[in-house]
Amino acid sequence: MVRISDVAAEAGVSVATVSRALNGLPSVHPELAERVRDAAVRLGSRPNAVARGLRTQKTEVLALISADSENPVFTAIARGVEDVAQRNGYSVILCNSDEDPEKEARYLDVAIAEQVAGLILSPHSSATDVRSVRAAGIPLIVVDRPLDEDVDAVLAESGSGAEAATRHLLAEGWMHPACITGPDDAATALDRLAGYRSAMIEAGATPRFEHAPFSREGGRAAAASVLDSTPSVDALFVANAALALGVLAELRSRGLVPGRDVGLVTFDDAPWTPFIDPPMTVVSQPAYEIGSVAAELLMTRISGSDQPVHRTSMPTSLVVRASSLRGR
Amino acid sequence: MVRISDVAAEAGVSVATVSRALNGLPSVHPELAERVRDAAVRLGSRPNAVARGLRTQKTEVLALISADSENPVFTAIARGVEDVAQRNGYSVILCNSDEDPEKEARYLDVAIAEQVAGLILSPHSSATDVRSVRAAGIPLIVVDRPLDEDVDAVLAESGSGAEAATRHLLAEGWMHPACITGPDDAATALDRLAGYRSAMIEAGATPRFEHAPFSREGGRAAAASVLDSTPSVDALFVANAALALGVLAELRSRGLVPGRDVGLVTFDDAPWTPFIDPPMTVVSQPAYEIGSVAAELLMTRISGSDQPVHRTSMPTSLVVRASSLRGR
DNA sequence: TTGAAAGCGCTAACAC
DNA sequence: GTGTTAGCGCTTTCAA
Numbered sequence: 001m002v003r004i005s006d007v008a009a010e011a012g013v014s015v016a017t018v019s020r021a022l023n024g025l026p027s028v029h030p031e032l033a034e035r036v037r038d039a040a041v042r043l044g045s046r047p048n049a050v051a052r053g054l055r056t057q058k059t060e061v062l063a064l065i066s067a068d069s070e071n072p073v074f075t076a077i078a079r080g081v082e083d084v085a086q087r088n089g090y091s092v093i094l095c096n097s098d099e100d101p102e103k104e105a106r107y108l109d110v111a112i113a114e115q116v117a118g119l120i121l122s123p124h125s126s127a128t129d130v131r132s133v134r135a136a137g138i139p140l141i142v143v144d145r146p147l148d149e150d151v152d153a154v155l156a157e158s159g160s161g162a163e164a165a166t167r168h169l170l171a172e173g174w175m176h177p178a179c180i181t182g183p184d185d186a187a188t189a190l191d192r193l194a195g196y197r198s199a200m201i202e203a204g205a206t207p208r209f210e211h212a213p214f215s216r217e218g219g220r221a222a223a224a225s226v227l228d229s230t231p232s233v234d235a236l237f238v239a240n241a242a243l244a245l246g247v248l249a250e251l252r253s254r255g256l257v258p259g260r261d262v263g264l265v266t267f268d269d270a271p272w273t274p275f276i277d278p279p280m281t282v283v284s285q286p287a288y289e290i291g292s293v294a295a296e297l298l299m300t301r302i303s304g305s306d307q308p309v310h311r312t313s314m315p316t317s318l319v320v321r322a323s324s325l326r327g328r
Numbered sequence: 329m330v331r332i333s334d335v336a337a338e339a340g341v342s343v344a345t346v347s348r349a350l351n352g353l354p355s356v357h358p359e360l361a362e363r364v365r366d367a368a369v370r371l372g373s374r375p376n377a378v379a380r381g382l383r384t385q386k387t388e389v390l391a392l393i394s395a396d397s398e399n400p401v402f403t404a405i406a407r408g409v410e411d412v413a414q415r416n417g418y419s420v421i422l423c424n425s426d427e428d429p430e431k432e433a434r435y436l437d438v439a440i441a442e443q444v445a446g447l448i449l450s451p452h453s454s455a456t457d458v459r460s461v462r463a464a465g466i467p468l469i470v471v472d473r474p475l476d477e478d479v480d481a482v483l484a485e486s487g488s489g490a491e492a493a494t495r496h497l498l499a500e501g502w503m504h505p506a507c508i509t510g511p512d513d514a515a516t517a518l519d520r521l522a523g524y525r526s527a528m529i530e531a532g533a534t535p536r537f538e539h540a541p542f543s544r545e546g547g548r549a550a551a552a553s554v555l556d557s558t559p560s561v562d563a564l565f566v567a568n569a570a571l572a573l574g575v576l577a578e579l580r581s582r583g584l585v586p587g588r589d590v591g592l593v594t595f596d597d598a599p600w601t602p603f604i605d606p607p608m609t610v611v612s613q614p615a616y617e618i619g620s621v622a623a624e625l626l627m628t629r630i631s632g633s634d635q636p637v638h639r640t641s642m643p644t645s646l647v648v649r650a651s652s653l654r655g656r
Numbered sequence: 657t658t659g660a661a662a663g664c665g666c667t668a669a670c671a672c
Numbered sequence: 673g674t675g676t677t678a679g680c681g682c683t684t685t686c687a688a
Contacts, residue, residue: 001464001465013658013659014659016660016683017658017659019682019683020657023683029658046464048441048680048681050378050381050441051681051682052682054382054665054666056664059378069406070403070599075403078424079424082424082426086431091423094397094423095420095422096406107419110389112374113374115376115377132372136329136374137329245600249603252603270600271573272598272603275580275604275605276600276603277604277605277606278605331666332665341675342676343665343675344674344675348673379680381666381680382664382680383666383667383668383679
C-alpha cells in the first residue's frame with residue numbers, strides 16, 4: 001500500500017500538503033499540487049477510505065439492503081438508487097437478505113459497522129428492528145415495504161393496484177378470482193390481499209386466498225392448493241412475479257391455459273411478462289422511480305434535513321394483456 | 329456512537345479487556361467477559377469496522393462487481409458467492425458496473441479504497457485494467473468472462489455450449505441459423521460466436537451473425553437487421569437472455585412463431601424460459617456453482633495460498649424445449 | 657501557502 | 673489475566 005507519507009517523501013512536501021492537494025483544496029500552490037499529483041501517479045497511490053473514514057467519521061457509501069435481489073422490481077429499484085447516488089458522488093453497496101431475518105440483521109450490522117452514510121432498506125417484515133440503525137444516527141429510508149416504526153418510506157400503492165386488478169378480472173366475467181399472496185408477515189402481501197378482498201366484497205363475491213413464501217415453489221404449491229380445494233375458482237390474482245412463475249408451472253401441468261380456462265393477473269411488470277403464453281396482464285409499479293425518489297430523499301437526510309417523516313406512495317398501473325381476457 | 333472506551337468505563341475495566349472480551353479471546357476471565365458484554369448491550373455498542381480495519385489492515389468484506397445485475401446468471405452467481413462467503417464469516421457487497429467501463433473502474437477504486445479482503449469480478453471487457461487491484465494486493469477472481477491478464481478465473485464453457493446449440497438447430501433441420509451475440513469486445517459474446525461458427529463451418533453452412541449490446545433493445549434491433557438483410561435465415565442462436573427477450577419481441581411483431589416459422593435457442597436458463605410461447609430451448613450454465621467455486625477459490629487466496637493461477641471451466645448443458653424443434 | 661502534530665476507535669505488543 | 677500504550681493512514685486544527 002502506498003501511503004500519503006510516501007507520496008509526501010517523493011514530492012518533497014509534507015503529508016498535509018499531499019492530503020490537501022489530492023483532495024483538491026484550493027489552498028495549495030498549483031505548482032506544488034501538480035508535483036504531488038505526479039508523485040501520486042508515479043507511486044500508484046490510492047485513497048484509503050478506511051483511514052479517511054476513521055478520521056472524518058463519514059463515508060461516501062450508501063447501502064441498499066433488499067429482501068429479494070432476484071425480483072426484477074428490486075433490480076430496478078437498485079438502478080434508480082445507483083443513478084442518483086452516482087450523481088451525488090456516492091457509491092452504493094447492495095446486500096441481499098434473501099427474506100431471511102437473520103441475514104437482514106447481519107447486513108444491518110455490517111452497514112452500521114462500515115459506517116455507511118445512509119441506508120435504503122426493503123425490510124423482510126414490518127417488524128424488522130432498525131433501532132440500532134437509528135441509534136447509530138444513520139439516515140434510513142425504507143422502500144417497497146413499510147415498517148411499523150415511523151420512518152421515511154417510498155412505497156407503491158399496492159392496495160389500489162390489487163383492487164384494480166381484481167375489479168378487472170371480475171369485469172371480464174371471471175366469477176371466482178382467488179388471490180395468491182406472500183407470507184402473512186409481509187406488508188406487501190397483506191396490502192395486495194387487502195386490495196383484492198375489498199374489490200371482492202364490493203362485488204359481493206367471496207374471497208378465497210392463500211399465503212405462500214414469495215418464491216416460485218411457493219406460488220406453485222399455493223395454486224395447487226387453491227385449485228384442488230376450491231374447484232369453482234376460475235381466475236387468479238398473484239401478488240408477485242416469482243409467485244407467478246410457480247403459478248404458471250402449476251397451471252401448465254394441469255393443462256389450464258390462462259385467458260381461456262383461467263383468468264390471470266400478476267403484480268410486477270417483469271421483463272418477460274409480455275412473452276409468456278399468453279402475454280400476462282400485470283400491475284406495474286414504478287420501481288426505478290421508487291429507487292430514485294428514495295435516494296433523493298436519503299440525500300436530503302444525509303445533508304441534515306430535519307423535515308418530518310416523509311412517506312411517499314407511488315401510483316401503480318394495470319397493464320392489460322391477454323392472460324386476464326376471456327375467450328381466447 | 330458508543331466506543332469501547334465507553335464500555336470500558338461502564339464495566340470498570342480497560343479498553344484492552346473490552347476489546348478482548350468482545351472479540352471472544354480466551355484470555356479473559358469469564359466473569360469479566362460477562363460484565364463487559366452486559367455493559368456493551370446496555371450501551372448498545374456496535375463494532376466499528378472502520379477503526380478495526382485501519383488497525384488490523386484487513387476487513388471481512390468481499391466485493392462482487394458484475395457487469396449486469398439484471399442478468400439472472402449474475403444473480404445466481406451472487407447467491408453462490410454469498411453462501412460461501414457467509415459460511416466463512418465474510419459479508420459481500422455487490423456492485424453493478426452496468427457494462428460501463430467507467431462505472432467498473434469506479435467500483436474497482438471503491439473496492440480498493442474500502443480495502444476489501446477479496447474481489448470477484450465479472451469484467452466488462454477482457455481488457456479491463458486490474459493492475460491497481462493487484463498492486464493493492466487484493467486477491468482477485470474473475471467469473472463469467474475471462475481477462476487478457478493471467479488471473480484466477482471461473483468460467484462456463486461458452487464455446488462448446490454454443491456449438492452444441494448450433495449443431496442441435498442444424499440437426500433439427502433448420503437450414504440457415506444465424507447468431508445474435510453481444511458486443512465484439514465481450515469475451516462471452518466472442519466465445520459463443522466462435523462456437524456457433526465452428527458448428528456452422530463443420531456443417532458446411534455459411535455463418536451469419538450480428539453483434540449488439542447485451543440488452544433487450546440490442547437483441548431486437550439485431551434480429552430485425554438479420555431478418556431484413558438475410559431472408560434465408562430460418563433459425564436464431566442468441567447469446568444471452570436479455571438479447572433473447574428483444575429477439576422474442578421482434579419475432580412476435582413479425583408474426584413469426586418460434587418452433588414453427590423459426591428455430592430458436594438462447595444462452596442462459598432464465599427462470600421464465602420454460603413459460604415462453606413456446607418454451608425456449610436454452611444452453612444452461614451452472615451459475616450458482618460458478619459463484620460458489622469462485623468464492624471458495626477466493627477464500628484460499630485470502631488465506632495466502634500461493635498456488636499457480638487457476639482457471640476452472642464449468643460445463644454447460646443444452647436444455648431442449650419446443651422453440652428449437654420443427655413442426656409445431 | 658505550508659508544516660507539525662493531534663487524534664479518529666480500535667488491536668496488539670509489552671509490562672505487570 | 674489485565675492494563676498501558678503505540679500506532680494503523682488520514683484530515684484538520686494551529687502556528688508559522
